[in-house]
Amino acid sequence: MKFILKAAALWPLAILLSLSLSAQEKPNIVFLFADDAGYADFGFQGSKTMITPNLDRMAKQGVRFQQAYVSHPTCGPSRAGILTGRHQNRFGFEENNVPGFMSAVSAADNEEMGLPLEEKTMGEYMKSIGYRTGYFGKWHQGGADRFHPLQRGFDEFFGFRGGARSYFPYEKTPAEVQNKLERNFGNFAEHEGYLTDVLGAEAADFIDRHQKEPFLVFLAFNAVHTPMDATPEDLAKFPQLKGARQQVAAMTLALDRACGVVLDKLEELGLAENTIVVFSNDNGGPTDRNASSNYPLSGTKSTYLEGGIRVPFVMRWPARLPAGTTYPQPVSTLDLLPTFYAAGGGSVEDIKDADGVDLTPFLTGEQFGRPHKTLYWKRESRAVVRDGDWKLIRYGDRPAELYYLPEDESENKDLASAHPEKVRKLYKMLFDWEMTLERPRWLLGRKYEGMDVKRSDTYRDQSKLFAEERN
Known part of the structure; x- marks a missing residue:
């Protein structure tokens, strides 16, 4: 409560700042995007085990969001929503673009598994208002050339097209293009060192080279997605942990x-004041x-469940936003593109x-x-609507569940039987929304759908996991 009151007291100051800076130049934009990180696994989220001084400092300098959501609980669809500012189910990107996990439908094959070409991306929108755009790291929006970042509005690319790869250089070049490290288009060569460090350095170099013009940096780390690769030096910092x-x-x-390398570069060049920096994650952690x-x-x-769709989220913009505050209302990573585009002088109505x-x-x-008064999620028969603070989860193999999140963010108290009228209302809202969606381009393989439902049952309560770290 203290955080919210503190934030409220600073809003008038923020308004004065925004008015005095209304005529200034376009802000730079840096999106620091983690992969498969746990909701609790950062110092600014309360962890006493993880060592995250740079992100903790950023949180103290900006706004920490208490209820930030992704539009899908897995990598590819979540990213498709972020890149377009549209719920990915609206254009049939309901599932991940990983051949082997999918069952082809709608006459689409593996070659079609990418962000549809008719969808305009964050890179294209920001370029249209004068931004230099760079994408670094994991793409995961299609491996075919026509889905390449340089074909989707980004001026520069350093990363890989697929969903996961080694953090260390491959001794033998991978056969599949999705796993190859690539600079811009078709320039394949392995890096030196540890990939997470390399991606940070590449993004910082881009900022250095384009410091005189407004830029968008989309830094999509593959950390901390599997494979579980870490350097001996970093492992040595955690002798109390195992496995x-x-x-x-x-x-x-x-x-x-x-x-920290990216944040330090902004400070070094005197760009931090008028740069929007956002840190978030693509979905809940796969425990x-x-x-x-x-x-x-x-x-x-x-x-x-909340652990699959609620993510850490911090935004820093010293020129306009009050430091050291929290924002309590639900937001979505779908909000990133409209926020960036409007800050750069564009009209959200153009999206x-x-x-x-x-x-x-x-x-x-x-x-x-x-x-957002209402938020929706969908994956085949499983679907969710959050209306206000009520959340309905629909399953394909059991009755729907109802939760009141302000009193039960851990979702331990199913209220469906106590509020049947609320269940009916939310069920209808969900059905009405589904009628506005495109047919899915692909469907998840049956065995993987079963694995995901099992995850819901197995990880209902995380209170006993890693409890020793919280004592």
């Missing part, structure tokens, strides 16, 4: 270090795969059928209320 938990702690340390912690939330990646909103006026106190 995958030690590995994820070491990988998180490297992630924070790379973010069963990388020992990430989503405490106090239930669930993991691929589930629609085709946007589902996201510009967050800035809500953060400065120029606009009150919730950015």
